[in-house]
Amino acid sequence: MAHGGRFIVIEGGEGAGKSRLAAALGVRLGTGARDLVLTREPGGTPLGEQIRSLVLRDYAVGDHLAELLLFEAARAHHVATVIRPALERDAIVLCDRFAASSVAYQGTGVGSDEMSSSARTPSRPPD
Numbered sequence: 001m002a003h004g005g006r007f008i009v010i011e012g013g014e015g016a017g018k019s020r021l022a023a024a025l026g027v028r029l030g031t032g033a034r035d036l037v038l039t040r041e042p043g044g045t046p047l048g049e050q051i052r053s054l055v056l057r058d059y060a061v062g063d064h065l066a067e068l069l070l071f072e073a074a075r076a077h078h079v080a081t082v083i084r085p086a087l088e089r090d091a092i093v094l095c096d097r098f099a100a101s102s103v104a105y106q107g108t109g110v111g112s113d114e115m116s117s118s119a120r121t122p123s124r125p126p127d
Contacts, residue, residue, distance in 0.1 A: 005087035040096035
């Protein structure tokens with residue numbers, strides 16, 4: 001994918017301070033000449049937020065592979081509607097979690113074959 005923007009991802013466990021760091025970094029980066037897009041996963045779009053709400057409810061899905069595929073669908077939509085367009089217009093995209101979180105969280109519940117097939121989501125690795 002041709003792009004001129006920057007894709008910055010903050011990963012980490014629960015309570016590690018990702019959201020706080022993203023907000024502080026966003027303030028710092030927002031003073032530059034480039035457009036800044038702050039986003040998160042799961043979420044980042046209205047569809048992604050609905051999927052996040054569904055999956056994060058206790059036992060709402062109940063199947064690790066189904067949960068992984070829902071998150072991957074949300075990510076594909078997020079990339080297509082938020083991340084890729086922002087990068088194409090030379091913006092800085094600052095994302096609270098991305099693909100590494102899927103490996104860490106959903107990868108423990110599904111086998112490596114399922115995780116490797118989910119890696120086909122059309123996305124760009126972070127800078």
